[in-house]
Amino acid sequence: MSHSNHATEQVLRSSGVDVRKCMRCGKCTATCPAFDEMEYHPHQFVYMVEKGEIEKLAASPSIYKCLSCFACVDRCPRGVEPAKLVEAVRLSVIRKQGQNHMSPDAIPALLDEDMPQQLFVTALRKYSK
């Protein structure tokens, strides 16, 4: 199995998403509040994973832009749940040693006195392992 095949299998297994259900309607992308910030949009995650283009997705800052708002999960007419692919690709990156997107040491400098605890708990959960 090639490296790319292996990576694709891992993302499919980890997300539980069936990319073949997608009918390319673009509704997920149209409703995504992170649209402007993303190089690859939710519907592109779906077809790029289908085509096995995991490396491109893994190298893109798009994986850190998802707001976990579940809008694409709820509003996809085919139940594809694209956010789960964004998360699975992000995990495939940060699970590798030395690939944390944000280290715990970097967080104190970014805090302000009003920030709720849940915000840095989430930052650690989303950006580092």
Added chain:
Amino acid sequence: MKFSYYPGCTLKTKGKDLDRYGRLCAEALGFTLQELPDWQCCGAVYPMAKDEIATKLSAVRALVSTRDAGEELVTLCSACHNVIKQVNNDMKTDADIALRVNNYLGLETPYHGETNVLHYLEVLRDRVGFDNIKAAVKNPLTGRKIAAYYGCLLLRPGKVMQFDDPENPTILEDFIRAIGAQPVAWGMRNECCGGYVAVEDKTQAQKRSGIVMEDAASNGADTVITACPLCLYNLQKNGGSTLPVVYFTELLAEALGVK
């Protein structure tokens, strides 16, 4: 009525008002929130991946303690509610996750999602009843125009949360009417404020929360209410508006005369 209660990390620190007023109002309305003795932080964002097990354990521990106490579990923070309810759904519907979690925890009685999880607002609607709340109001908030901000986490994914119609919810508007105020009609009430990236990308958080606050203000709201400390922080700090954002429990306490 007594429930097991999961406050979560933020309600012990920056979000104390959400918790304090919630408990005061519960007593005034005839139900008790019994804090779980041994809860741990839920992690504040639902781990979506099927091979994430460790990050789901703290939610399962709270669910198991509640089951063992023979009670239902009440949450107040939208994020805790979302995490705990989605993990509970995994334990009920995903045999592989349930097996791995149960093996890890080594429980005497394995857990399979038996605990019923209720958000505080659901207790108000389904157990106390908005009519009874209306009858208990001492200081109706007459003339106040309130924008109900649902955000994402109470509503979505709709088939798991089963909180209200995710595209056309009414529970917070019914709550606003029960305390004598007038709910504002506005479009951004169930769109994301961008709170989760407020550490990573302040510009994105400012843009999203600005859109939400602008919509509330232009539809004549004098106050925005929320059940989420992160939404409250982000809308207030990054929304670029002077419109106050408060917890729904604070307005309830005001109306019940226990503030």
